[in-house]
Structures are given as structure tokens and as C-alpha cells.
Amino acid sequence: MVEVRLEGVGKSYDGVTDAIPDLNLLCPRGEMLALLGPSGCGKSSTLKMIAGIEPVSRGAIYFEGIDVSRRDTAERNVAMVFEDYALYPHLSVYENIAFPLRIRSMLRSEVSAQVDRVLDLLDLHGLRDASVRKLSGGAQQRVSIGRALVREPSLVMFDEPLSHLDADQKVQLRTEIKRLQTTSRLTSVLVTHDQNEAISMADRIAVMDKGVLQQVDTPAKVYDEPANLFVAGFIGEPPMNVLSARVLREQDDLFVVFHGRLRLPVPASLRAALAAYLEGPPIVVGVRPEHVSLGQQGGEAPVLGARLARREPCGDRDVLVADTPLGKVVAEVPGPTDLMPGEQLWLRLDPAHLHFFNAQTSANVLAETA
Numbered sequence: 001m002v003e004v005r006l007e008g009v010g011k012s013y014d015g016v017t018d019a020i021p022d023l024n025l026l027c028p029r030g031e032m033l034a035l036l037g038p039s040g041c042g043k044s045s046t047l048k049m050i051a052g053i054e055p056v057s058r059g060a061i062y063f064e065g066i067d068v069s070r071r072d073t074a075e076r077n078v079a080m081v082f083e084d085y086a087l088y089p090h091l092s093v094y095e096n097i098a099f100p101l102r103i104r105s106m107l108r109s110e111v112s113a114q115v116d117r118v119l120d121l122l123d124l125h126g127l128r129d130a131s132v133r134k135l136s137g138g139a140q141q142r143v144s145i146g147r148a149l150v151r152e153p154s155l156v157m158f159d160e161p162l163s164h165l166d167a168d169q170k171v172q173l174r175t176e177i178k179r180l181q182t183t184s185r186l187t188s189v190l191v192t193h194d195q196n197e198a199i200s201m202a203d204r205i206a207v208m209d210k211g212v213l214q215q216v217d218t219p220a221k222v223y224d225e226p227a228n229l230f231v232a233g234f235i236g237e238p239p240m241n242v243l244s245a246r247v248l249r250e251q252d253d254l255f256v257v258f259h260g261r262l263r264l265p266v267p268a269s270l271r272a273a274l275a276a277y278l279e280g281p282p283i284v285v286g287v288r289p290e291h292v293s294l295g296q297q298g299g300e301a302p303v304l305g306a307r308l309a310r311r312e313p314c315g316d317r318d319v320l321v322a323d324t325p326l327g328k329v330v331a332e333v334p335g336p337t338d339l340m341p342g343e344q345l346w347l348r349l350d351p352a353h354l355h356f357f358n359a360q361t362s363a364n365v366l367a368e369t370a
């Protein structure tokens with residue numbers, strides 16, 4: 001397994017516009033890097049350039065420090081796992097996994113040993129002689145992962161590997177891929193538009209928009225410390241609420257004030273970063289729905305008056321969509337509640353979980369002072 005590094009990589013399909021202007025990215029050896037972003041953000045182009053399916057227009061791709069930009073997929077020893085499994089339907093599980101070894105004219109005994117190793121790894125021994133066309137989607141994808149691993153690749157590329165599976169199989173295979181990746185220390189790149197897949201499987205997530213890398217970090221950091229408003233809005237479901245506000249000082253304390261309707265103390269850890277915004281330019285405050293709760297008017301905690309527009313029951317919690325003088329605010333509260341549309345609510349925004357962004361650049365103010 002290798003470390004993969006992209007340096008100043010650019011891709012233009014027509015020689016005029018850039019699908020990817022300038023990408024710098026590192027996937028350390030033994031880690032899974034997820035490329036995540038909306039349709040057209042450049043995930044597939046990046047995957048294809050790393051795999052050697054598409055040439056780079058600029059820059060270079062290094063495997064273990066060696067420039068492989070001009071090598072093809074076979075020379076890079078990259079294995080692919082596709083969303084549609086791409087198995088040979090007339091062959092058995094064993095023969096599908098053995099296929100990449102057979103075309104290398106490997107000795108029969110050696111093929112058998114390698115395939116057995118992979119059948120063990122994926123717990124597929126019971127299905128060894130089954131025809132792949134009779135298997136469930138999840139089992140077919142496990143066979144295609146086995147076929148990718150059997151020839152001991154330098155890098156495994158997972159291209160939307162779970163998109164054809166139903167919800168149960170998705171969860172099972174997610175766990176399986178994570179287990180394999182960790183125990184076999186695979187270097188792998190996962191392309192997905194599904195944030196849950198990226199969060200549950202990857203060591204690091206590269207969030208892209210319009211060909212530009214927005215943030216690359218661990219799933220926890222991408223969620224807890226989004227680098228900018230794009231990442232804040234893209235990661236998390238329902239998305240983070242964003243509200244415009246100003247920062248004021250009163251005696252020695254800083255407060256964030258939302259159009260004179262709500263005033264919250266700024267946590268001590270953010271004071272230095274927010275000092276530049278004092279009495280100054282507007283700021284955008286983000287708060288995740290799970291950090292908006294139901295409060296009471298006249299209680300100790302400051303609250304925002306709201307009217308319930310919609311309630312979405314989600315089992316043990318309710319998603320409340322409320323109209324407030326600051327705009328629409330979404331709250332995720334323990335449920336089920338018996339709240340009805342039109343009801344008056346008092347919302348509490350947890351001051352310990354506010355995110356602050358520069359309204360002009362959209363960057364997280366913590367990143368500006370880092």
C-alpha cells in the first residue's frame with residue numbers, strides 16, 4: 001500500500017475551462033480518504049486521475065513519492081470497486097475473484113491460496129462455488145471487493161460502492177469495508193455524494209465544491225469545525241442554521257446580537273477570534289439543529305420567539321421548522337412532541353455550540369486567526 005499525494009493537479013476537458021483548477025491532497029498510507037461533494041464538484045475527475053484513467057492537465061500525482069502521472073492504471077497497481085459491481089455473471093464467486101490472477105498466468109496452486117485468503121478475509125467461503133448472479137447486491141459487492149484485493153493492489157478506489165444497495169445492506173457493507181480497511185491497512189480513496197458513507201468509513205474527508213477543495217479533515221473536525229459556510233451547510237442533516245448577527249462588547253464581555261432580538265454571550269475560546277468583528281462588519285452565525293432546543297419566555301436563558309411552520313416526526317426526535325424574526329430556524333428536539341403548526345415556540349440557541357463565519361469571505365473566523 002502506498003501514500004498518495006496530488007500536487008497542483010489541474011484538469012481541463014476542453015482546454016478552456018477548468019473542471020479542477022489546482023488540487024493539493026494527501027492520502028497517507030493505510031488510510032481511507034473520501035472525496036465528498038455535490039454533483040459536478042470534481043470527485044470522479046479526481047478519482048480517474050488518481051487511478052490513471054484520465055490524464056492530469058497540470059501538476060503531478062505521486063505514489064510513495066514517485067511521480068506516476070504518466071503511468072496507466074495497471075502500472076500504478078490500482079484496483080477499482082464500482083457501484084455496479086462489474087462482475088462476470090456466468091462465473092462463480094471463486095472464479096470472479098480468481099480472474100485477475102488467471103490473466104497474470106499465475107500457478108493454479110498459488111491462485112487457490114490467494115483466493116482462499118480473500119474468501120477468509122471477506123467471510124465468503126460459504127458462497128465459494130455459488131453463481132454470482134444469484135447473490136444479493138451486498139454479497140456481489142463483497143465479491144467485487146475480493147476481486148480488487150486479491151492481487152494486492154497499491155491503492156483501492158471505491159467509486160460510490162454502496163449506491164445500488166438497500167438501506168440494510170448499505171449499513172452492513174459500510175461496517176465491512178471499514179473493518180477491512182482498518183485490519184488490512186488499505187490505502188483507499190472513496191468517492192461518494194453521501195455524507196453518511198464518508199463519515200462512517202473514511203479516516204479523512206475531502207469536501208469539494210466546483211473543483212475546489214474546501215476542507216480536508218477527520219469526519220469529526222469537518223462536522224465540528226467546518227472551514228467555511230459551504231462545508232457547514234453541506235455536512236449535517238438537517239443542515240446547520242445560518243443567521244446574520246453582530247458582535248458587541250459590554251464591559252469586559254463579548255456578545256453576539258441577532259438583529260436586537262436575541263443576545264448571547266460569546267464563549268471565552270472565541271473572544272480573540274471575534275475581536276476583529278467588534279462593532280464592525282456583520283458576521284454569520286451557524287448553529288446546528290441539535291443545538292437549538294425549546295425554552296421558555298422569561299426563563300434564565302435568552303430565547304428567540306418563533307412560530308412552528310412544520311413538524312417532521314423522526315422516531316425518537318422531532319425536526320421542527322420554525323419561522324422567526326431572523327428567518328427560518330430548524331430545531332431537532334427529543335420526540336415525539338405534540339406540537340402543532342402555528343404554535344408559539346421559544347427557541348434556545350446553545351451559546352457553547354455557535355460557529356462564526358466571516359460574512360464576506362464565508363471562512364470560519366477560527367481559520368482566519370489560526
Ligand SMILES: Nc1ncnc2c1ncn2[C@@H]1O[C@H](COP(=O)(O)OP(=O)(O)OP(=O)(O)O)[C@@H](O)[C@H]1O
Pocket residue numbers: 013014019037038039040041042043044045046193
Ligand atoms: N468526460 C468529460 N468531458 C467533459 N467534461 C467533463 C467530463 N467529465 C466531467 N466533466 C465535467 O467536469 C466537472 C466535474 O465533473 P465530475 O464528474 O468530476 O464531478 P462529480 O463530482 O464526480 O459529479 P457526479 O457526482 O455527478 O459524478 C463537471 O463540470 C463535468 O461536467
